[in-house]
Amino acid sequence: MNLSFFDQFMSPCLMGIPLILLSMLFPALLLPSPNNRWLPNRLSTLQLWLLLTITKQLMTPLNKKGHKWAMILTSLMMMLLMINLLGLLPYTFTPTTQLSMNMALAFPLWLATLLTGLRHQPSVSLGHLLPEGTPTPLIPALILIETTSLLIRPLALGVRLTANLTAGHLLIQLISTATMALLPLLPTVSVLTATVLLLLTILEIAVAMIQAYVFVLLLSLYLQENI
Template sequence: MNLSFFDQFMSPTLMGVSLILMALIFPLLLFPNPTNKWLGNRLSSLQLWFSHSFIKQLMIPLNINGHKWSLLLISLMILIMSINLLGLLPYTFTPTTQLSLNLGLAMPLWLATVLVGLRNQPTTALGHLLPEGTPTLLIPILIIIETISLFIQPLALGVRLTANLTAGHLLIQLMSTAVFVLLPLMPTTAMLAMMILFLLTLLEIAVAMIQAFVFVLLLSLYLQENV
Protein backbone atom coordinates (compact mmCIF):
# COMPACT_ATOMS: atom_id res chain seq x y z
CA MET A 1 0.00 0.00 0.00
CA ASN A 2 1.48 3.32 -1.08
CA LEU A 3 1.04 6.11 1.42
CA SER A 4 0.68 9.74 0.47
CA PHE A 5 3.24 12.29 1.62
CA PHE A 6 0.42 14.10 3.39
CA ASP A 7 -0.50 11.08 5.54
CA GLN A 8 2.09 12.23 8.08
CA PHE A 9 -0.14 15.23 8.86
CA MET A 10 -3.17 13.09 9.76
CA SER A 11 -4.04 13.05 13.44
CA PRO A 12 -3.10 9.62 14.90
CA THR A 13 -5.85 7.52 16.41
CA LEU A 14 -5.97 4.50 18.72
CA MET A 15 -9.12 2.38 18.56
CA GLY A 16 -10.96 5.32 17.04
CA VAL A 17 -9.80 7.81 19.71
CA SER A 18 -7.71 10.77 18.54
CA LEU A 19 -4.30 11.04 20.21
CA ILE A 20 -3.72 14.73 19.47
CA LEU A 21 -4.45 15.62 23.11
CA MET A 22 -1.71 13.22 24.24
CA ALA A 23 0.65 14.78 21.69
CA LEU A 24 -0.07 18.21 23.21
CA ILE A 25 0.36 17.12 26.84
CA PHE A 26 3.44 14.89 26.48
CA PRO A 27 5.97 17.72 25.77
CA LEU A 28 5.03 19.39 29.04
CA LEU A 29 6.09 16.26 30.94
CA LEU A 30 9.66 16.60 29.65
CA PHE A 31 10.34 19.86 31.49
CA PRO A 32 11.45 19.56 35.13
CA ASN A 33 9.34 21.11 37.86
CA PRO A 34 10.98 23.65 40.19
CA THR A 35 12.04 22.28 43.57
CA ASN A 36 12.61 23.82 47.00
CA LYS A 37 16.36 23.19 46.84
CA TRP A 38 18.77 26.11 46.72
CA LEU A 39 20.64 24.60 43.79
CA GLY A 40 19.10 22.82 40.82
CA ASN A 41 20.59 20.65 38.14
CA ARG A 42 21.97 21.93 34.85
CA LEU A 43 18.71 21.35 32.98
CA SER A 44 16.73 23.42 35.49
CA SER A 45 19.35 26.17 35.40
CA LEU A 46 19.29 26.21 31.59
CA GLN A 47 15.50 26.33 31.56
CA LEU A 48 15.45 29.19 34.07
CA TRP A 49 18.09 31.13 32.12
CA PHE A 50 16.18 30.70 28.87
CA SER A 51 12.86 31.76 30.41
CA HIS A 52 14.40 34.81 32.08
CA SER A 53 16.24 35.95 28.94
CA PHE A 54 13.24 35.43 26.67
CA ILE A 55 10.75 37.22 28.92
CA LYS A 56 13.18 40.09 29.54
CA GLN A 57 13.58 40.59 25.80
CA LEU A 58 9.86 40.27 25.19
CA MET A 59 8.71 42.64 27.93
CA ILE A 60 11.05 45.56 27.08
CA PRO A 61 8.63 47.24 24.60
CA LEU A 62 5.58 46.66 26.85
CA ASN A 63 4.48 48.83 29.73
CA ILE A 64 3.71 47.57 33.21
CA ASN A 65 0.19 46.43 32.26
CA GLY A 66 1.56 44.14 29.59
CA HIS A 67 3.89 42.40 32.06
CA LYS A 68 0.91 40.44 33.39
CA TRP A 69 1.06 38.38 30.21
CA SER A 70 4.64 37.20 30.80
CA LEU A 71 3.72 33.79 32.27
CA LEU A 72 1.23 33.10 29.49
CA LEU A 73 3.67 34.08 26.74
CA ILE A 74 6.61 32.05 28.05
CA SER A 75 4.34 29.01 28.56
CA LEU A 76 3.04 29.35 25.01
CA MET A 77 6.58 29.72 23.67
CA ILE A 78 7.83 26.59 25.44
CA LEU A 79 4.76 24.58 24.40
CA ILE A 80 4.97 25.46 20.69
CA MET A 81 8.75 25.08 20.55
CA SER A 82 8.74 21.68 22.26
CA ILE A 83 5.94 20.39 20.01
CA ASN A 84 7.77 21.61 16.90
CA LEU A 85 11.06 20.00 17.92
CA LEU A 86 9.53 16.69 19.00
CA GLY A 87 7.67 16.57 15.69
CA LEU A 88 11.00 16.28 13.87
CA LEU A 89 11.68 12.88 15.44
CA PRO A 90 10.87 9.78 13.35
CA TYR A 91 7.43 8.20 13.77
CA THR A 92 6.01 11.21 15.59
CA PHE A 93 3.10 13.55 14.96
CA THR A 94 3.37 17.34 14.97
CA PRO A 95 0.11 18.93 16.21
CA THR A 96 1.21 22.40 15.06
CA THR A 97 0.99 21.28 11.42
CA GLN A 98 -2.80 21.37 11.88
CA LEU A 99 -4.30 24.72 10.91
CA SER A 100 -7.25 24.13 13.24
CA LEU A 101 -4.94 23.87 16.27
CA ASN A 102 -2.91 26.95 15.32
CA LEU A 103 -6.03 29.01 14.74
CA GLY A 104 -7.36 27.68 18.04
CA LEU A 105 -4.30 29.15 19.73
CA ALA A 106 -4.17 32.37 17.71
CA MET A 107 -7.83 33.41 17.73
CA PRO A 108 -8.52 33.52 21.52
CA LEU A 109 -5.16 35.15 22.34
CA TRP A 110 -5.53 37.77 19.61
CA LEU A 111 -9.12 38.45 20.69
CA ALA A 112 -7.94 38.83 24.28
CA THR A 113 -5.43 41.53 23.27
CA VAL A 114 -8.14 43.38 21.32
CA LEU A 115 -10.61 43.19 24.21
CA VAL A 116 -7.96 44.42 26.65
CA GLY A 117 -7.38 47.45 24.45
CA LEU A 118 -11.10 48.18 24.08
CA ARG A 119 -11.63 47.92 27.83
CA ASN A 120 -8.63 49.88 29.09
CA GLN A 121 -8.15 52.48 26.35
CA PRO A 122 -11.01 52.36 23.85
CA THR A 123 -10.10 55.68 22.19
CA THR A 124 -6.53 54.62 21.46
CA ALA A 125 -7.60 51.13 20.34
CA LEU A 126 -10.13 52.53 17.89
CA GLY A 127 -7.65 55.21 16.84
CA HIS A 128 -5.48 52.52 15.23
CA LEU A 129 -8.18 52.12 12.59
CA LEU A 130 -7.66 55.67 11.35
CA PRO A 131 -4.17 57.20 11.05
CA GLU A 132 -3.80 60.81 12.11
CA GLY A 133 -3.96 63.39 9.32
CA THR A 134 -5.98 61.23 6.92
CA PRO A 135 -7.84 63.21 4.20
CA THR A 136 -11.59 63.25 4.64
CA LEU A 137 -12.31 61.40 1.39
CA LEU A 138 -10.03 58.51 2.38
CA ILE A 139 -11.45 58.03 5.89
CA PRO A 140 -14.11 55.37 5.00
CA ILE A 141 -11.69 53.44 2.79
CA LEU A 142 -8.90 53.44 5.38
CA ILE A 143 -11.24 52.35 8.15
CA ILE A 144 -12.36 49.38 6.04
CA ILE A 145 -8.78 48.47 5.12
CA GLU A 146 -7.52 48.73 8.71
CA THR A 147 -10.48 46.69 9.97
CA ILE A 148 -9.75 43.94 7.45
CA SER A 149 -6.06 43.96 8.37
CA LEU A 150 -7.04 43.70 12.04
CA PHE A 151 -9.13 40.60 11.47
CA ILE A 152 -6.43 39.05 9.26
CA GLN A 153 -3.91 39.10 12.14
CA PRO A 154 -4.99 35.81 13.81
CA LEU A 155 -5.29 34.13 10.40
CA ALA A 156 -1.72 35.22 9.58
CA LEU A 157 -0.49 33.81 12.89
CA GLY A 158 -2.00 30.39 12.30
CA VAL A 159 -1.23 30.11 8.59
CA ARG A 160 2.42 31.20 9.04
CA LEU A 161 3.11 28.52 11.63
CA THR A 162 1.25 25.82 9.69
CA ALA A 163 2.82 26.62 6.31
CA ASN A 164 6.41 26.74 7.55
CA LEU A 165 6.21 23.46 9.45
CA THR A 166 4.26 21.66 6.73
CA ALA A 167 6.71 22.74 4.02
CA GLY A 168 9.69 21.67 6.13
CA HIS A 169 8.26 18.23 6.87
CA LEU A 170 7.43 17.68 3.20
CA LEU A 171 10.94 18.66 2.12
CA ILE A 172 12.49 16.27 4.63
CA GLN A 173 10.24 13.41 3.49
CA LEU A 174 10.95 14.11 -0.19
CA MET A 175 14.72 14.17 0.40
CA SER A 176 14.66 11.01 2.52
CA THR A 177 12.61 9.24 -0.15
CA ALA A 178 15.14 10.32 -2.79
CA VAL A 179 17.99 8.93 -0.66
CA PHE A 180 16.35 5.50 -0.35
CA VAL A 181 15.55 5.36 -4.07
CA LEU A 182 18.99 6.52 -5.25
CA LEU A 183 21.08 4.49 -2.79
CA PRO A 184 21.10 1.19 -4.78
CA LEU A 185 21.21 2.97 -8.15
CA MET A 186 23.60 5.90 -7.70
CA PRO A 187 25.40 5.70 -4.34
CA THR A 188 27.41 8.89 -4.92
CA THR A 189 24.30 10.93 -5.69
CA ALA A 190 22.56 9.32 -2.72
CA MET A 191 25.37 10.38 -0.38
CA LEU A 192 25.14 13.94 -1.71
CA ALA A 193 21.38 13.89 -1.12
CA MET A 194 21.99 12.55 2.39
CA MET A 195 24.29 15.50 3.14
CA ILE A 196 21.60 17.87 1.89
CA LEU A 197 19.06 16.03 4.05
CA PHE A 198 21.29 16.49 7.10
CA LEU A 199 21.62 20.22 6.43
CA LEU A 200 17.89 20.47 5.82
CA THR A 201 17.23 18.78 9.17
CA LEU A 202 19.43 21.33 10.92
CA LEU A 203 17.53 24.09 9.13
CA GLU A 204 14.21 22.63 10.26
CA ILE A 205 15.40 22.54 13.87
CA ALA A 206 16.15 26.26 13.59
CA VAL A 207 12.80 26.88 11.88
CA ALA A 208 10.95 25.01 14.64
CA MET A 209 12.43 27.32 17.28
CA ILE A 210 12.19 30.50 15.21
CA GLN A 211 8.54 29.97 14.32
CA ALA A 212 7.62 29.49 17.98
CA PHE A 213 9.46 32.72 18.79
CA VAL A 214 7.80 34.59 15.89
CA PHE A 215 4.33 33.42 16.96
CA VAL A 216 4.79 34.75 20.49
CA LEU A 217 6.62 37.89 19.33
CA LEU A 218 3.80 38.90 16.98
CA LEU A 219 1.30 38.23 19.74
CA SER A 220 3.28 40.54 22.04
CA LEU A 221 3.29 43.21 19.31
CA TYR A 222 -0.50 42.99 19.09
CA LEU A 223 -0.59 43.30 22.86
CA GLN A 224 1.72 46.32 22.74
CA GLU A 225 -0.83 48.19 20.63
CA ASN A 226 -3.56 47.63 23.21
CA VAL A 227 -1.88 48.26 26.59
Protein backbone atom coordinates in the same frame (compact mmCIF):
# COMPACT_ATOMS: atom_id res chain seq x y z
CA MET B 1 3.15 7.31 -3.05
CA ASN B 2 2.03 10.92 -3.25
CA LEU B 3 -0.72 10.38 -0.72
CA SER B 4 1.68 8.74 1.76
CA PHE B 5 3.65 12.00 2.01
CA PHE B 6 0.70 13.60 3.77
CA ASP B 7 0.02 10.72 6.14
CA GLN B 8 2.38 12.31 8.68
CA PHE B 9 -0.05 15.21 9.08
CA MET B 10 -3.02 13.01 9.99
CA SER B 11 -4.03 13.18 13.63
CA PRO B 12 -3.21 9.86 15.34
CA CYS B 13 -6.14 7.92 16.75
CA LEU B 14 -6.44 4.92 19.06
CA MET B 15 -9.73 3.02 18.87
CA GLY B 16 -11.32 6.05 17.26
CA ILE B 17 -10.09 8.43 20.01
CA PRO B 18 -7.89 11.35 18.79
CA LEU B 19 -4.50 11.44 20.51
CA ILE B 20 -3.65 15.03 19.61
CA LEU B 21 -4.28 16.19 23.19
CA LEU B 22 -1.88 13.55 24.48
CA SER B 23 0.75 14.60 21.97
CA MET B 24 0.37 18.22 23.16
CA LEU B 25 0.77 17.28 26.83
CA PHE B 26 3.69 14.88 26.38
CA PRO B 27 6.40 17.57 25.81
CA ALA B 28 5.66 19.05 29.23
CA LEU B 29 6.80 15.79 30.84
CA LEU B 30 10.31 16.36 29.48
CA LEU B 31 10.74 19.65 31.32
CA PRO B 32 12.39 19.34 34.76
CA SER B 33 10.18 20.38 37.64
CA PRO B 34 11.58 23.08 39.97
CA ASN B 35 12.59 22.20 43.53
CA ASN B 36 13.43 24.06 46.72
CA ARG B 37 17.20 23.56 46.60
CA TRP B 38 19.49 26.57 46.32
CA LEU B 39 21.71 24.77 43.82
CA PRO B 40 19.63 22.85 41.27
CA ASN B 41 21.16 20.67 38.60
CA ARG B 42 22.48 21.96 35.31
CA LEU B 43 19.31 21.11 33.40
CA SER B 44 17.14 23.12 35.79
CA THR B 45 19.61 26.01 35.65
CA LEU B 46 19.52 25.98 31.86
CA GLN B 47 15.73 25.87 31.90
CA LEU B 48 15.48 28.82 34.30
CA TRP B 49 17.96 30.82 32.23
CA LEU B 50 16.02 30.12 29.04
CA LEU B 51 12.70 31.08 30.66
CA LEU B 52 14.21 34.29 32.05
CA THR B 53 15.69 35.23 28.67
CA ILE B 54 12.43 34.56 26.81
CA THR B 55 10.32 36.45 29.35
CA LYS B 56 12.67 39.43 29.36
CA GLN B 57 12.69 39.55 25.55
CA LEU B 58 8.89 39.43 25.34
CA MET B 59 8.15 41.84 28.20
CA THR B 60 10.69 44.55 27.35
CA PRO B 61 8.44 46.45 24.87
CA LEU B 62 5.42 46.23 27.23
CA ASN B 63 4.55 48.45 30.16
CA LYS B 64 3.61 47.22 33.63
CA LYS B 65 0.03 46.44 32.59
CA GLY B 66 1.32 44.04 29.95
CA HIS B 67 3.51 42.18 32.44
CA LYS B 68 0.40 40.32 33.60
CA TRP B 69 0.66 38.37 30.35
CA ALA B 70 4.18 37.11 31.12
CA MET B 71 3.07 33.68 32.33
CA ILE B 72 0.72 33.10 29.38
CA LEU B 73 3.19 34.19 26.69
CA THR B 74 6.18 32.38 28.18
CA SER B 75 4.20 29.16 28.67
CA LEU B 76 2.90 29.38 25.10
CA MET B 77 6.43 29.93 23.83
CA MET B 78 7.78 26.88 25.65
CA MET B 79 4.87 24.70 24.54
CA LEU B 80 5.24 25.62 20.86
CA LEU B 81 9.02 25.24 21.06
CA MET B 82 8.86 21.76 22.56
CA ILE B 83 6.10 20.58 20.20
CA ASN B 84 7.90 21.87 17.11
CA LEU B 85 11.24 20.32 18.07
CA LEU B 86 9.85 16.96 19.17
CA GLY B 87 7.85 16.79 15.95
CA LEU B 88 11.13 16.46 14.03
CA LEU B 89 11.89 13.10 15.63
CA PRO B 90 11.07 9.94 13.65
CA TYR B 91 7.65 8.34 14.17
CA THR B 92 6.26 11.42 15.90
CA PHE B 93 3.33 13.73 15.21
CA THR B 94 3.52 17.52 15.16
CA PRO B 95 0.22 19.08 16.36
CA THR B 96 1.29 22.52 15.11
CA THR B 97 1.03 21.32 11.50
CA GLN B 98 -2.76 21.33 12.00
CA LEU B 99 -4.33 24.66 11.03
CA SER B 100 -7.25 24.03 13.36
CA MET B 101 -4.96 23.85 16.39
CA ASN B 102 -2.97 26.92 15.42
CA MET B 103 -6.15 28.91 14.85
CA ALA B 104 -7.46 27.69 18.21
CA LEU B 105 -4.33 29.21 19.78
CA ALA B 106 -4.17 32.38 17.69
CA PHE B 107 -7.78 33.54 17.63
CA PRO B 108 -8.58 33.57 21.39
CA LEU B 109 -5.28 35.24 22.30
CA TRP B 110 -5.63 37.84 19.54
CA LEU B 111 -9.23 38.49 20.61
CA ALA B 112 -8.09 38.86 24.22
CA THR B 113 -5.54 41.54 23.24
CA LEU B 114 -8.20 43.34 21.19
CA LEU B 115 -10.80 43.26 23.98
CA THR B 116 -8.17 44.45 26.45
CA GLY B 117 -7.56 47.53 24.35
CA LEU B 118 -11.26 48.22 23.79
CA ARG B 119 -11.90 47.94 27.53
CA HIS B 120 -9.06 50.05 28.91
CA GLN B 121 -8.40 52.58 26.11
CA PRO B 122 -11.12 52.37 23.46
CA SER B 123 -10.22 55.67 21.79
CA VAL B 124 -6.59 54.64 21.25
CA SER B 125 -7.55 51.18 19.99
CA LEU B 126 -10.09 52.54 17.55
CA GLY B 127 -7.63 55.26 16.55
CA HIS B 128 -5.42 52.60 14.93
CA LEU B 129 -8.11 52.15 12.29
CA LEU B 130 -7.59 55.69 10.99
CA PRO B 131 -4.07 57.16 10.77
CA GLU B 132 -3.69 60.78 11.78
CA GLY B 133 -3.73 63.29 8.95
CA THR B 134 -5.69 61.12 6.52
CA PRO B 135 -7.42 63.10 3.73
CA THR B 136 -11.19 63.12 4.10
CA PRO B 137 -11.99 61.33 0.80
CA LEU B 138 -9.73 58.41 1.82
CA ILE B 139 -11.21 57.91 5.30
CA PRO B 140 -13.80 55.20 4.36
CA ALA B 141 -11.29 53.24 2.29
CA LEU B 142 -8.58 53.38 4.98
CA ILE B 143 -10.99 52.34 7.72
CA LEU B 144 -12.03 49.35 5.61
CA ILE B 145 -8.41 48.41 4.86
CA GLU B 146 -7.26 48.75 8.47
CA THR B 147 -10.26 46.77 9.73
CA THR B 148 -9.51 44.00 7.26
CA SER B 149 -5.85 43.93 8.27
CA LEU B 150 -6.89 43.79 11.93
CA LEU B 151 -9.31 40.91 11.42
CA ILE B 152 -6.86 38.91 9.31
CA ARG B 153 -4.17 38.89 12.01
CA PRO B 154 -5.22 35.62 13.69
CA LEU B 155 -5.49 33.92 10.30
CA ALA B 156 -1.99 35.12 9.42
CA LEU B 157 -0.65 33.80 12.74
CA GLY B 158 -2.14 30.35 12.24
CA VAL B 159 -1.33 30.03 8.54
CA ARG B 160 2.27 31.20 9.01
CA LEU B 161 3.02 28.57 11.65
CA THR B 162 1.21 25.81 9.76
CA ALA B 163 2.72 26.58 6.36
CA ASN B 164 6.33 26.80 7.55
CA LEU B 165 6.25 23.56 9.52
CA THR B 166 4.28 21.67 6.88
CA ALA B 167 6.64 22.75 4.09
CA GLY B 168 9.69 21.74 6.11
CA HIS B 169 8.30 18.31 6.98
CA LEU B 170 7.34 17.67 3.35
CA LEU B 171 10.79 18.65 2.09
CA ILE B 172 12.48 16.37 4.62
CA GLN B 173 10.29 13.43 3.62
CA LEU B 174 10.73 14.08 -0.11
CA ILE B 175 14.52 14.30 0.11
CA SER B 176 14.77 11.28 2.41
CA THR B 177 12.65 9.26 -0.04
CA ALA B 178 14.90 10.36 -2.89
CA THR B 179 17.99 9.39 -0.88
CA MET B 180 16.72 5.86 -0.28
CA ALA B 181 15.58 5.47 -3.89
CA LEU B 182 18.95 6.60 -5.31
CA LEU B 183 21.09 4.51 -2.94
CA PRO B 184 21.12 1.26 -5.02
CA LEU B 185 21.24 3.13 -8.35
CA LEU B 186 23.54 6.13 -7.83
CA PRO B 187 25.36 5.86 -4.49
CA THR B 188 27.36 9.07 -5.04
CA VAL B 189 24.27 11.12 -5.76
CA SER B 190 22.57 9.48 -2.79
CA VAL B 191 25.39 10.61 -0.48
CA LEU B 192 25.07 14.17 -1.80
CA THR B 193 21.32 14.03 -1.27
CA ALA B 194 21.85 12.77 2.27
CA THR B 195 24.14 15.75 2.90
CA VAL B 196 21.41 18.08 1.68
CA LEU B 197 18.98 16.24 3.97
CA LEU B 198 21.25 16.82 6.96
CA LEU B 199 21.53 20.54 6.20
CA LEU B 200 17.78 20.77 5.69
CA THR B 201 17.18 19.07 9.04
CA ILE B 202 19.40 21.63 10.76
CA LEU B 203 17.50 24.39 8.96
CA GLU B 204 14.17 22.88 10.04
CA ILE B 205 15.32 22.86 13.67
CA ALA B 206 16.06 26.57 13.36
CA VAL B 207 12.69 27.16 11.67
CA ALA B 208 10.88 25.29 14.47
CA MET B 209 12.45 27.55 17.10
CA ILE B 210 12.04 30.75 15.08
CA GLN B 211 8.37 30.12 14.27
CA ALA B 212 7.54 29.53 17.94
CA TYR B 213 9.28 32.78 18.83
CA VAL B 214 7.63 34.74 16.01
CA PHE B 215 4.16 33.48 16.96
CA VAL B 216 4.50 34.70 20.56
CA LEU B 217 6.38 37.87 19.59
CA LEU B 218 3.59 38.98 17.27
CA LEU B 219 1.06 38.39 20.03
CA SER B 220 3.12 40.58 22.36
CA LEU B 221 3.25 43.29 19.68
CA TYR B 222 -0.52 43.12 19.30
CA LEU B 223 -0.78 43.42 23.07
CA GLN B 224 1.55 46.42 23.03
CA GLU B 225 -0.85 48.28 20.74
CA ASN B 226 -3.75 47.77 23.14
CA ILE B 227 -2.30 48.59 26.56
